[in-house]
Amino acid sequence: MKILHLSDLHFPTPIPLHQLKGKMIIGYLNYSLRRKKKYPLKIWNSILQSIQTIGPDIIVVSGDITNVSHETEFREAEKILSELPQDKVFYIPGNHDRYTKQAVGENAFYEKYFSNLSGEAIAQNSDYIRVKKIHDLYFVGWDSSFPLSILDAYGRVRPQIVTRTLQILKEKKIRNYVLVCHHPIWNPQHRQETSHHKLLNREEVASLLKEKPPLAFLHGHVHTNWVKFPGKELPYHVINSASSTRIPDSKHESGFHVIEIQKQNLSIQRYTYNSEQSKFTKAPLISYSEKE
Template identity: 50%
Template sequence: MKILHISDLHFPKKLPLFSLRGKAIVGYLSYRLRRKSKHPLVLVSAMIEAISKLEYDALIISGDLTNVSHPGEFQNAKEILRPLLTDKTFLIPGNHDRYQKRAIGPNPLFEKTFSEWMGDSLDPKLYIRSKKIGGKLFLGWDSNYAIPRITANGYVAPEVIEKTMHLVQEPYVLVCHHPLWNPKTEIESKAHQMTNRTEVVDKLKVCPPELYLHGHTHTNWVKLPGPSASFPIVNSASSTRLSDRNHECGFHLIEMEKSISYRRFIYSEDKFIETNPIFYEESEGVI
């Protein structure tokens, strides 16, 4: 099973200011002034081209396709991803896809746009999504919620974890936007991290995943199995961002057989090239 994992795509889209409300105005201005140049269209095109040439069984996207969850951004993201959206694709939302309350509501914009590739809902009241691809079970959680403050916290309700542990009957890959572990060099602020991730890791011990795929922090890593989290944790954020001294960006191609192997791809000189994955022992970071 070859799993291609991308995350935090933040596709650029020019929006009229009058169409924005509340914190979306601040968020969009921040994007235009500070982050737009970090996600150039040429890189986005190069990523789509690179992925189209790779052989994989499943394409996993762990959220943040948009910047401020504007309706126009969702349609833009769908158009850009269209060459890659097949029955091999499974995706979940990130905090920027839930940036505004109006993006959630009774008919969430993410679901409205991407429901075909989100798998099946396993509970009418809880966000637990399931999709079988090539015989492998993928489960998705939504760790995001829209709040008026300019924060990016995540949270997974205990009942979501417990229901997942009750339902799962076979090996699975878990996909969620927020990290469960960070290297000591990439510690998240209290306004950015999943607030109950220690609880999440503890409850997952009942039936741990084979692999945990996430994004949110814009630098790549692979945390190897350890005493607290017995499964690898892989961060492929941001797959569409220019790397710099503080951000090692790109995406991963993961092969799961009797053991798990990792390939990493980064943007360099107008194309994506293969480079070494960034591995950490669990002791080199924190849960």
């Protein structure tokens, strides 16, 4: 089973300023002035070429398709992502897809455009738990994001969501699964996040997951790649593939990972964008043990 893991695509979508309100204005100006040039569509085209070459069985996108959650962005992202083999994809939202209050709730744009590709909704009230079986492997998606102030990008997964997920796995007799959540459950020591950016209750979530650990925890949010090998506290791989469509630089070793699963064994290959060759090429894995 071969999984191609993408995250934080942040597709560059022009939006007239008169259509923006409140927080969206500041966010869009920040994106346009500081980040837009770092996300050329040629990198997405190179990802599509890589998909043709690699031939993954499954493609996971762990959030942040948009920048400020404007409907124009979701509409454009739907067109762009339609180039993927739709029967093979699994999506979850990121904090930029829940940027404003209008981006959550019953009529949220993410659900309007991507709900059918995000698996079966198994939750009550506003809780977000999605389950999708692709081939012989189950994927469980959580939404750790909600609208915040312009200075915050932290996340939270309520403990009830974790316990309900464990119940679902038991009820459906699911033995092996991959968990997908936008915010990291672990960071390398030199990449520790502030309380304004991290998954606030990550230790609580990790403790509850010990009852039935996933094969891997796939995430994004921090725009550089890494892999954490299984350890005592988190007995599973933690894999960050953000930001897949960003031009790599000294502070952002971005790209994506291809994960091969045979029974319960994982092998992982990292890919980065090679500007000289205008394509993605294999790169050394950036990996850590749990104590690092």
